[in-house]
Amino acid sequence: MTGTAQNFCERRRNAEAKVRKASLRPTRQRIALADILFRKGDRHVGAEELYAEAVAAGVNLSLATVYNTLHQFTSAGLLRAIAVEGSKTYFDTNTSDHHHFFIEGPNTVMDITGGPIGVTNLPEPPEGMEIVNVDVVIRLRPKRA
Numbered sequence: 060m061t062g063t064a065q066n067f068c069e070r071r072r073n074a075e076a077k078v079r080k081a082s083l084r085p086t087r088q089r090i091a092l093a094d095i096l097f098r099k100g101d102r103h104v105g106a107e108e109l110y111a112e113a114v115a116a117g118v119n120l121s122l123a124t125v126y127n128t129l130h131q132f133t134s135a136g137l138l139r140a141i142a143v144e145g146s147k148t149y150f151d152t153n154t155s156d157h158h159h160f161f162i163e164g165p166n167t168v169m170d171i172t173g174g175p176i177g178v179t180n181l182p183e184p185p186e187g188m189e190i191v192n193v194d195v196v197i198r199l200r201p202k203r204a
Contacts, residue, residue: 070094081135091118092128096138101153103141103168109150141168143196158195171197 074093078085095112096104104112110125129150132138139151143161149168151159158171178193 070098073097077137081132081137083131083135088118088120088124089128089131091116091120092125093132093137096132096150096152101151101170103149103151103159105147105149141194141196143168156192159197161196161198163198163200168196171195 071090071094074090074097075085077097078089078093083089092109092113095109095116095118096102106122106126106129109129110120110122113120113125129138130140133140133150136154137152139154141149141151141159143149143159144166147166151168153170158176160169160171161167162169176195178195181190181193184190
């Protein structure tokens with residue numbers, strides 16, 4: 060087996076193991092999408108972007124399958140959803156507790172590095188509820204002259 064074919068097989072095995080570990084059935088589409096999502100390290104991706112990458116890689120699936128898989132991966136803890144704009148959600152492969160910059164124009168998401176952000180004066184949650192997480196998204200744009 061050539062090095063490229065061996066790398067491909069190893070990536071697919073790793074993707075399948077990740078899907079199985081999340082207690083999801085390792086379908087062909089889930090394995091292919093997991094491979095595409097996680098082989099590039101930490102990243103922020105939208106469903107349409109992932110769909111385009113999958114099609115370019117020769118994966119036969121629908122945009123609806125991509126959306127469903129992203130939401131299944133999020134529910135299973137493999138991804139973190141970041142709601143930035145009304146109907147636009149980005150999915151983060153880094154599920155650790157961190158915050159984000161959103162750059163208007165190119166509509167890109169970046170991790171905020173350099174330590175924790177303080178959020179004060181949080182409201183009391185309704186009775187029987189507890190705060191699990193607070194997501195901070197700071198919107199950026201180039202300075203105007």
